[in-house]
Amino acid sequence: MDILLYVDPSIRGEWALAAAKQMVPALRARLTLLATTEDVAQHPRLIEDANARLDRDGFTTRVAIRPGPAERAVLAESQAGAYALSIVPPAGRRALVRLFKGSRVATVVRSVKTSVLVARRPSAKFARVLVAVAGGKHSAATTLGAIEIARGLGARLTAIHIRAGVTLPEQLPLTERREARQAVESPTEDFDQHAKVRELLQQSGVPFDIVVRDGLIVDELLAEIEEGGHDLLIIGAHRPEGAPTWMLDDVTERVLLRCPIPILVLRAPEP
Amino acid sequence: MGVLKRLIALGAGIYLIILAIGTLGKGASAVATLLQTLGVGGPVSAVGLGWIGAMILMSGSPVASIALTLLDQGALDRFESMGMICGSRLGSGFVILFVGFLHDHRSRQHGRTAYIGAAAFFIAAVLCVPALTVGEWLLRDPAVLERLRMSGGSNVDSVVDMLMRPALMLVGMIPWPFLVFVLGVAMLLVAFKVLDHALPDVSGTSPRFAGVSSVLFRPPVMFLVGMIVTTLTLSVSVSITVLVPLTAKGYVRRENLFPYIMGANVTTFVDTLFVACIVKHPDALPVVLIFMLCVAALAIPIVFLVFAPFQHGLDRLSSICVRDPRRSIAFVLFLFVTPLILLFAS
Numbered sequence: 001m002d003i004l005l006y007v008d009p010s011i012r013g014e015w016a017l018a019a020a021k022q023m024v025p026a027l028r029a030r031l032t033l034l035a036t037t038e039d040v041a042q043h044p045r046l047i048e049d050a051n052a053r054l055d056r057d058g059f060t061t062r063v064a065i066r067p068g069p070a071e072r073a074v075l076a077e078s079q080a081g082a083y084a085l086s087i088v089p090p091a092g093r094r095a096l097v098r099l100f101k102g103s104r105v106a107t108v109v110r111s112v113k114t115s116v117l118v119a120r121r122p123s124a125k126f127a128r129v130l131v132a133v134a135g136g137k138h139s140a141a142t143t144l145g146a147i148e149i150a151r152g153l154g155a156r157l158t159a160i161h162i163r164a165g166v167t168l169p170e171q172l173p174l175t176e177r178r179e180a181r182q183a184v185e186s187p188t189e190d191f192d193q194h195a196k197v198r199e200l201l202q203q204s205g206v207p208f209d210i211v212v213r214d215g216l217i218v219d220e221l222l223a224e225i226e227e228g229g230h231d232l233l234i235i236g237a238h239r240p241e242g243a244p245t246w247m248l249d250d251v252t253e254r255v256l257l258r259c260p261i262p263i264l265v266l267r268a269p270e271p
Numbered sequence: 272m273g274v275l276k277r278l279i280a281l282g283a284g285i286y287l288i289i290l291a292i293g294t295l296g297k298g299a300s301a302v303a304t305l306l307q308t309l310g311v312g313g314p315v316s317a318v319g320l321g322w323i324g325a326m327i328l329m330s331g332s333p334v335a336s337i338a339l340t341l342l343d344q345g346a347l348d349r350f351e352s353m354g355m356i357c358g359s360r361l362g363s364g365f366v367i368l369f370v371g372f373l374h375d376h377r378s379r380q381h382g383r384t385a386y387i388g389a390a391a392f393f394i395a396a397v398l399c400v401p402a403l404t405v406g407e408w409l410l411r412d413p414a415v416l417e418r419l420r421m422s423g424g425s426n427v428d429s430v431v432d433m434l435m436r437p438a439l440m441l442v443g444m445i446p447w448p449f450l451v452f453v454l455g456v457a458m459l460l461v462a463f464k465v466l467d468h469a470l471p472d473v474s475g476t477s478p479r480f481a482g483v484s485s486v487l488f489r490p491p492v493m494f495l496v497g498m499i500v501t502t503l504t505l506s507v508s509v510s511i512t513v514l515v516p517l518t519a520k521g522y523v524r525r526e527n528l529f530p531y532i533m534g535a536n537v538t539t540f541v542d543t544l545f546v547a548c549i550v551k552h553p554d555a556l557p558v559v560l561i562f563m564l565c566v567a568a569l570a571i572p573i574v575f576l577v578f579a580p581f582q583h584g585l586d587r588l589s590s591i592c593v594r595d596p597r598r599s600i601a602f603v604l605f606l607f608v609t610p611l612i613l614l615f616a617s
Contacts, residue, residue, distance in 0.1 A: 164526060166384070166528065215590070217487070217526065246489075247488050247489060248486060249487040
């Protein structure tokens, strides 16, 4: 497995290096350090310092230099190599700047085909990993990816499902109403994928728990991160089918912009 | 239903609305007397009056129409008329809450459907109360009123008068004005029912929106859908229930529901606008138009600029109010008593 790490000369670059130090051995991956031509020109020791901070133990690195800005460099390099994961720190743009320039991490997540780890200030150890499962057909693939990562990190895995549905006051026939209620209230009974998620977690041998919360997806996810003391959030990157993209809200992007911990947007293979 | 049947229902519905407005007008003097006796006056009291009316009739639209008739007959002034229209929206929100509350009680699934009602009520309150404040201020400006008043229509009026005269003559033979007013209200309810049959069936028309139970649409998209569906159904509560066959699952994601209800609150005034055109009072149209535009002017920036925090607050507030059965009952009772307090506030 190959991991691409964008080396940022700012303080947030340290976050990405710290995240990489945990992820590369956990996934037994090879690491490529990527810097922009402009950054290397301004900070000639950028790569050297990054290598020193990584304090490599059992993994090798190679170096790639590409013209900036960062988003373009990451996209170009990820297309050139067979990377499974790109690690990118946030640019730290304030709301007004972000309004005009956009979010760097959101742009990277949208454009690259690899999974992306957005390296916010990481804990000394990723001990608690939270994976969000929506109940769709992609849940199993996301869970499998999360299990692999949690196992490598030696972390406890928590699967969270947020019940955002509310039943409507229509006089449905009783059977349909019961089905609707089950779908909302008992995901493990109604959604095959939830039963599958539980089964995968039980078979994995990774210590796990399942949390179900009611409410708005982004709000409840952030509340669980805060209350559960999680170190890393994993979410799937699939887009729902059936409606044009312009009509759909980008939940991943909204989580990306507000999540206080490192977040891994997992692009699992199609089931 | 075939096109011909729909056209017949449309014609009958419109005829009945116009007839109901005429009948209400003939009985309005009794209501004016009653309001004077009870000491009800001013926009705040009118909010209570509209709220109670919507609770009794289980719908806001007929009450908004009655408000315009009372304006036409001089029983209410334009400020009170707008207050009553605002109250009708709050009462309509309460009806959705009450139906959800009963639904939860019957199905023993606490708070799930009442939550929708609480959200619908809060959305109506957040949009309509500030809209009333701004609207009342705009109503004081003669230039604004003059610009929005309808001109012409004398030929149409004479045709309508000719069609209505025989039926209204019969109504005029009833000696008790209050009974005439009650008859007018009944006609109005029948008229809206008949009109329902003329409206296109919007349930299940678009497979694109079948995902409102599973995927998240952008708030402006759901806002627009709510506006369109309510233009066709004329009622917020009907629009919400339309989502059931639309989703085919009986449930909907909260994130999709909030902007949808907001859109519904803007176009639910379409039928009241129609009534404003029938009522001969020059201020009827400005009253409805100003209120509708104020609601839209509040809703649009919320949906486009600050929807995430708005949604967060709304979700928290609605959840708190229906968190447990005791709280739900207290909340319903509080909203039941509030219009009575408002009614006698002045």
